[in-house]
Amino acid sequence: MVWRRSATTSKAAPTGRRISSLRGVWSILSSPMNWKADYILVLGDDDKRADLTGWVTLNNRSGASYKDAVLKLIAGEVRQVREAMPNFMLTRSMSMPAPMAAPSFEEEEFFEYHIYNLSRPTTIGNNQTKQISLLEAFDTKVKKELIARGSTSYFQSSYRDSMKQKVDVEISFKNSEENNLGMPLPKGVIRLYKKDSGGSLQFIGEDRIDHTPRNEEIRLTVGEAFDVVAERRQTNYKKLAEKLIETSWELTVKNRKKDEAATVSFLESAYGDWEVISSTGKYEKTAAFALRFDVTAGPDEEKTVEFTLRTRTD
Incomplete structure (x- = not known):
């Protein structure tokens, strides 16, 4: 995990972890801050079309809060000597944006991985779990x-x-x-649903996908x-x-x-x-x-x- 330290950080990074400074960017190699992707696939009546929704769940157990941070998620199998965790970066926002629609991610290639950039700054508190929309796809052939x-x-x-x-x-x-x-879709769990005769969504199974x-x-x-x-x-x-x-x-x-x-x-x-x-x-x-x-x-x-x-x- 990498982020640019913000003046609004409520608490310094906890001691006892390896922290190095490089041009104002702090890097914690083994941090209790992680993310995962989840998806929901809703099948149509004929099982030939479906709608796919995906989101990212952030889990901050770092001991610090981050306000108005620019979020970057790195998806891929990044090799680390210590136990690997999903990677992401938080950098300080220079100004507060005007109110806008719910944030979403823009994807770009990076090295042999992919970065997902959040469209606007976000705030995540210590010990907070937060969900952010990743994608919506409709009328997909299955x-x-x-x-x-x-x-x-x-x-x-x-x-x-x-x-x-x-x-x-x-x-x-x-x-x-x-x-x-x-x-490009980050690895995660896809849960499948389908409407019954009464119009209620029923869970019909799940499976895990790789990157x-x-x-x-x-x-x-x-x-x-x-x-x-x-x-x-x-x-x-x-x-x-x-x-x-x-x-x-x-x-x-x-x-x-x-x-x-x-x-x-x-x-x-x-x-x-x-x-x-x-x-x-x-x-x-x-x-x-x-x-x-x-x-x-x-x-x-x-x-x-x-x-x-x-x-x-x-």
Whole structure:
């Protein structure tokens, strides 16, 4: 934390901390003053649009108060010998501004990090927690997916019983100007809400994001599906040679929703030199050792896809 000392500081910086003076700027390397970012994402009725709100929470436990300070927040993984804390700077304001709208932040690149400059001076007292608006984005395109993740072990061993799989609910969106965003986002927690039939906002999950540059995708795992069941069953296992294995699987989606279709994406993890010998459904090779099956079941319907995968290892 770095700030320019102000005549209105109510108390000098506590003793017992390393303080160095450089052109009037004081630097405390390990200070009980920190900040964090939090976000709220409100989904629309069709789960395809959302509004995102973000704010910064300042927590001053430094033993001093700062009046009319210019606030600069530094976001990024800044390496320190001591335990790292979120960084920010406070500098004295030369004059009091006229009353204006609620303050917000302007972002700029700095070294390999990002600085968020508060639009006008602020005052924070000792032992005070203060929240300041960071961003508001409306009508952002989002995508909801139901995900069931596989394992390489499924293609290495023999399995007798069918297995139920956890179905994660994931929400993703692009942090771009075209999507009404495009601002580097500090790491923090995103909490998701959606209106119920009575118009009240209900909490539906939360996830943590890392520092996210503009034009990157944000993906949130917010919970598990209730009315959609995913199962897998091995129907054949053959060891064709010492390093050649062939396995066959059924992937089943049981949709217990009465009026809505459900698509579950099975994300399979392969290994070695692999190939799909046969499949009753479409699949996509998403990486060198990954493939994806999208299985859709109508309302109150069950749908099964069968495939055989052959794996050769060196």
